[in-house]
Amino acid sequence: NIFTQQPSYFSDLDETLPTVLQVFNNILHKCGLQCEGASAEPQKLEERVNVTPGNMALEELKDIVLYLCDTCTTLWAFLDVFPLACQTFQRHEFCYRLASFYELAIPELESAIKKRHFEDNSVFADLWRRISHSRKKMVEAFHILINQVCLQPILE
Numbered sequence: 001n002i003f004t005q006q007p008s009y010f011s012d013l014d015e016t017l018p019t020v021l022q023v024f025n026n027i028l029h030k031c032g033l034q035c036e037g038a039s040a041e042p043q044k045l046e047e048r049v050n051v052t053p054g055n056m057a058l059e060e061l062k063d064i065v066l067y068l069c070d071t072c073t074t075l076w077a078f079l080d081v082f083p084l085a086c087q088t089f090q091r092h093e094f095c096y097r098l099a100s101f102y103e104l105a106i107p108e109l110e111s112a113i114k115k116r117h118f119e120d121n122s123v124f125a126d127l128w129r130r131i132s133h134s135r136k137k138m139v140e141a142f143h144i145l146i147n148q149v150c151l152q153p154i155l156e
Contacts, residue, residue, distance in 0.1 A: 030051070087149065
């Protein structure tokens with residue numbers, strides 16, 4: 001793989017991970033949800049967001065769900081084909097931050113999709129399929145991380 005051929009890519013990955021984490025923070029911000037713990041950033045008083053997944057425009061909800069689905073699928077695919085990257089992810093507290101994001105965002109997004117009235121039922125079906133896929137890929141990525149960072153060292 002390319003990381004074996006070019007070990008300096010590990011430092012590139014290390015420098016890129018804050019951007020990956022920012023993707024999750026951006027989704028939370030767009031949903032009017034606040035990050036917690038290590039991922040929390042101060043919020044300006046005039047920046048208080050009154051938009052929630054339940055009251056945002058349908059197009060914005062669709063964009064967020066598509067963005068989340070793409071992000072989670074790409075993240076899972078990368079870790080699946082290159083599990084050695086897990087150590088770098090762990091140095092950025094990725095498990096904690098992914099779990100916090102999941103806990104804050106997924107229930108809100110699922111609830112918004114379930115409660116919204118859709119004129120076209122295929123839009124509901126597509127959004128539900130994509131949020132379910134996102135949830136599944138987040139859990140699978142988390143399992144890869146835990147397996148590589150916690151379980152494999154014990155087994156070796």
